[in-house]
Amino acid sequence: MATRRKTHQGSEVSKQAILEAVLSRAVEAGYEGTTMADVARASGLPIGSVYWHFQNKEQLFVALLDHCFEVWRRTHASAADMRELLRRSIADSAAASGSLADPAAAFWSIGLVFAFERRLEDNLARQRYLAIREEMFEFIASRLRASYAGVTEDVAAELAHDIAVMGRALTDGFRVAAAAGDDTDFTRYAELAADALESLVSARLREHAQRA
Amino acid sequence: MATRRKTHQGSEVSKQAILEAVLSRAVEAGYEGTTMADVARASGLPIGSVYWHFQNKEQLFVALLDHCFEVWRRTHASAADMRELLRRSIADSAAASGSLADPAAAFWSIGLVFAFERRLEDNLARQRYLAIREEMFEFIASRLRASYAGVTEDVAAELAHDIAVMGRALTDGFRVAAAAGDDTDFTRYAELAADALESLVSARLREHAQRA
DNA sequence: GTCTATAGAACGATAGAC
DNA sequence: GTCTATCGTTCTATAGAC
Numbered sequence: 001m002a003t004r005r006k007t008h009q010g011s012e013v014s015k016q017a018i019l020e021a022v023l024s025r026a027v028e029a030g031y032e033g034t035t036m037a038d039v040a041r042a043s044g045l046p047i048g049s050v051y052w053h054f055q056n057k058e059q060l061f062v063a064l065l066d067h068c069f070e071v072w073r074r075t076h077a078s079a080a081d082m083r084e085l086l087r088r089s090i091a092d093s094a095a096a097s098g099s100l101a102d103p104a105a106a107f108w109s110i111g112l113v114f115a116f117e118r119r120l121e122d123n124l125a126r127q128r129y130l131a132i133r134e135e136m137f138e139f140i141a142s143r144l145r146a147s148y149a150g151v152t153e154d155v156a157a158e159l160a161h162d163i164a165v166m167g168r169a170l171t172d173g174f175r176v177a178a179a180a181g182d183d184t185d186f187t188r189y190a191e192l193a194a195d196a197l198e199s200l201v202s203a204r205l206r207e208h209a210q211r212a
Numbered sequence: 213m214a215t216r217r218k219t220h221q222g223s224e225v226s227k228q229a230i231l232e233a234v235l236s237r238a239v240e241a242g243y244e245g246t247t248m249a250d251v252a253r254a255s256g257l258p259i260g261s262v263y264w265h266f267q268n269k270e271q272l273f274v275a276l277l278d279h280c281f282e283v284w285r286r287t288h289a290s291a292a293d294m295r296e297l298l299r300r301s302i303a304d305s306a307a308a309s310g311s312l313a314d315p316a317a318a319f320w321s322i323g324l325v326f327a328f329e330r331r332l333e334d335n336l337a338r339q340r341y342l343a344i345r346e347e348m349f350e351f352i353a354s355r356l357r358a359s360y361a362g363v364t365e366d367v368a369a370e371l372a373h374d375i376a377v378m379g380r381a382l383t384d385g386f387r388v389a390a391a392a393g394d395d396t397d398f399t400r401y402a403e404l405a406a407d408a409l410e411s412l413v414s415a416r417l418r419e420h421a422q423r424a
Numbered sequence: 425g426t427c428t429a430t431a432g433a434a435c436g437a438t439a440g441a442c
Numbered sequence: 443g444t445c446t447a448t449c450g451t452t453c454t455a456t457a458g459a460c
Contacts, residue, residue, distance in 0.1 A: 033331035115392040119245035169385030180327040199411035
């Protein structure tokens with residue numbers, strides 16, 4: 001079963017090498033900036049092999065998005081509370097500017113390009129990004145909902161939705177700051193963001209406690 | 213002085229038509245998605261004229277950025293306080309998704325693409341965007357600083373900086389939400405964002421009042 | 425200043441030998 | 443499954459007539 005280096009290695013090995021290559025390139029250059037020739041070069045395989053393993057550029061990025069979402073789900077499933085979630089999300093923004101340390105985290109900054117490029121409206125990778133964005137939102141909102149005690153389900157659901165919207169805006173905003181190269185201490189502002197959201201939560205809970 | 217339509221009209225008239233054309237295209241398709249042929253078609257002039265008035269695509273976008281910044285400065289110079297600033301900025305995000313109503317506002321969502329496309333590192337338009345982003349930040353921070361009474365200058369400066377960072381993250385984040393097509397009531401969340409930042413301000417001011 | 429034609433480069437994708 | 447050569451398209455930019 002001995003195989004020569006780079007030729008006829010297991011299919012899965014090559015596929016994985018290509019996924020790693022496209023991640024490293026996408027982090028540097030985004031979707032449009034990543035060329036299939038780049039990916040081939042970074043993977044050590046010829047461009048023909050890339051097209052043998054993946055139908056086209058769109059499908060290659062769809063596969064990459066799915067892979068990154070898996071990583072995200074694993075690392076965020078164990079987050080204890082809102083503050084911890086914000087800490088991790090905003091720290092990921094910092095990782096995105098430093099770049100290579102945690103490519104799977106840095107990827108989500110690249111994903112934002114999909115949000116802006118309306119030219120990619122029919123692009124399957126863009127649609128997958130938006131679908132995953134929605135799934136992440138529901139994931140966060142349902143966790144928050146479960147953490148509000150002493151109010152009706154309706155109130156908890158609306159509050160969780162509001163806080164999830166605000167939290168998403170903040171983390172996306174700090175990703176923009178990282179991409180723009182703003183000189184920002186993300187660790188510090190993660191705490192400030194958590195302070196701000198916590199004060200919204202307690203104000204809302206207080207408000208409904210008075211009515212009861 | 214009668215001139216035939218579209219031929220040899222005043223230089224300024226054509227230049228302005230081209231700027232309007234590139235704005236309308238950039239709002240739809242971003243930087244890379246806007247082609248010089250698109251701009252020419254939208255302006256009603258041939259592509260040769262576009263290159264006669266502007267050196268190249270980069271310089272065309274530099275001129276567009278400067279023009280939009282002028283509009284922004286005019287419309288935000290009169291903003292009364294932080295809540296009003298957030299209202300306008302986040303309402304602009306909504307305008308960006310609806311698109312054509314206020315192109316000068318919608319433009320800033322397009323500008324965010326420059327933040328993400330690192331491939332454009334040496335691009336003069338990207339550098340201009342980042343410079344203007346910095347100027348806007350200082351503009352906001354200095355206005356906030358002047359609004360905090362009863363604390364030392366150092367404290368006011370640090371607080372203004374923090375709130376400006378948080379406000380920028382929030383508005384950028386809502387621009388992302390608009391671009392991603394998230395179903396969001398921007399008017400409502402502008403108020404919530406203002407509530408959150410105001411609670412940060414009063415907490416900080418209270419903290420320093422106790423020490424004095 | 426306006427307009428057409430085209431050069432020149434980059435990219436996605438395919439064909440077909442091995 | 444791997445690899446090379448190449449096709450077809452798209453886009454920026456220029457040349458040069460008017």
